[in-house]
Amino acid sequence: MKYSNYVIELKKENHTFLFNTKNNISLKIENKLLDKIDKDNHIKSEFESFLKSQDFDEKENELNKMIELFRKRDETTLRIIILAHGDCNFRCKYCYEKFSNCTITSQKTGIIDFVNQKLSEKNFEDLHVSWFGGEPLLGYRDILDISKELISISQKLGIRYHADMTTNGYLLNRTVLDRLVTECYVKTYQVTVDGSREGHDNQRILKNGHGSYDRIMKNFKNAINLEFQFHVMIRLNVSQENYKNVEKFLLEDAQVFKNDERFLLLFRNVGDWGCGDRKEGYEVKRFESDVSFELSKSAIKLGYRLFDDFVFRSNYSSCYAQKPNSYTIDTKGNLLKCTVSLYDEENKIGELGNSVINENNQKRWVHSYQFDSKCQKCQLLLVCKGGACPKRDIFNETSFEEKCFKMRRNIMNNFELSICSNNINYELKAD
Structure with a gap:
């Protein structure tokens, strides 16, 4: 069975770990079990049936379905x-x-x-x-x-x-x-x-x-x-x-x-x-x-x-400023998007008591889930969502390559931390 493109596989000495970024379910599989699966069709069938029940298999239009869920x-x-x-x-x-x-x-x-x-x-x-x-x-x-x-x-x-x-x-x-x-x-x-x-x-x-x-x-x-x-x-x-x-x-x-x-x-x-x-x-x-x-x-x-x-290894992780229905209100009644860029004019989208929203500033921050072509086939896309922080793009703080490197490193580190803390949903053993 072919795994979904959005399943991350990490092989260790005694176990293989699978992280399903479509539904945030993780597996810890004893490598001895994987050896048995290679040799026994009955065990292989049961294993693949379980994986399908947890949505680890590849399906049509996965990315579009996930974008619909995010929206x-x-x-x-x-x-x-x-x-x-x-x-x-x-x-x-x-x-x-x-x-x-x-x-x-x-x-x-x-x-x-x-x-x-x-x-x-x-x-x-x-x-x-x-x-x-x-x-x-x-x-x-x-x-x-x-x-x-x-x-x-x-x-x-x-x-x-x-x-x-x-x-x-x-x-x-x-x-x-x-x-x-x-x-x-x-x-x-x-x-x-x-x-x-x-x-x-x-x-x-x-x-x-x-x-x-x-x-x-x-x-x-x-x-x-x-x-x-x-x-x-x-x-x-x-x-x-x-x-x-x-x-x-x-x-x-x-x-x-x-x-x-x-x-x-x-x-x-x-x-x-x-x-x-x-x-x-x-x-x-x-x-x-x-x-x-x-x-x-x-x-x-x-x-x-x-x-x-x-x-931070789940597909729930995303910056609040990217969301269309997220608003920051300061003590003067200004409507903002980001709590870090508090003093930048690009961050202000309106005022309390005034129904007019600055749509140009709003669009700078809101994530449309229209991903860069470089991101389309990336296994980490459902967690990264094209980059965590719109502020970095708006103010040209980092290049695409630097942003991608940091996001990939952080996400993979968090998978490793899940392994270290044994924060895993299911453990499959050979016996």
Whole structure:
């Protein structure tokens, strides 16, 4: 039987792994079983029947069918990213943002009206709200108020409501987390911890110049004692200055949440994300080569769970800015596409209270699934979708070849991480 072009095969010493990017199902097959299959037609027939039942075989018009599926997903989900506050209580050495002491309070009515308008235009099945900043928890009261309204709207329309938050974690105490989860349905959090105390406090400094590590770790320890369901993605931004502290963190302080399935790790190199309000020289030394993959493998060996191998090898992975029904709302009521290019005119597509959308800017960001001819036959296309970040294309930040190389490397690394963590759907043995 011929595998689909979108099935990735990785051969190891004792096992062969198959990753089906059409449905994100993975197999771990003992090589002894494959030897038996070559010699026994009955076993071969059963094996191929199982593969067909899991859609591993080649079918007609696979790419067109998957594009139709992707478009349906995009059309049925309304994604709203809200910058809940314009300021931050941190001044991190790699931050790209510019800060102002302004809240989202004056935009609350506009946000509710905008969401109501969008929900009336299409038959959405999901409303996904993401809280961002500045530091979103500086706008905690507004988050409570807006969430209450949006949840009520969703319930009346019979659509599913989801929420997540990117926060520095400093204000995420037990009471706040409790209310966010139970009242606002914020079930997923991204919190950055840049290694042990020394490394973290060098890079993620409070506005007053003090360290932030101890308070964040205290909040994590309190969160562990809460019984309800949520997930915390702990992001570790790695530079030349904190690499050893990241290793130390895994061996020491991070042990407190290692056995709690609600906590997942995510490693990333510190990148050149822009300067924002940072003064010249207020920065960290970056690595030229990727170090996140080796740190991820080390974390798996130590017993930690990773966010990457759960998400970034699946065909659900794609940039929110590419989606036609994804909108970012800042504290001034501007409608944007990207949370990184906050200050670029190409990123602005409209304003709250004004129904006119800048279609030219919108088209720059939205992914049409009309792939480059170089991508058409690539096995990784259903995960890559022609490139993860439209920002890189809009501002000519990388060539096609460089973008392709990085995407291929990252996706294949995530398949390897799945193997390392044994995050596999089915295991087929010879006996």
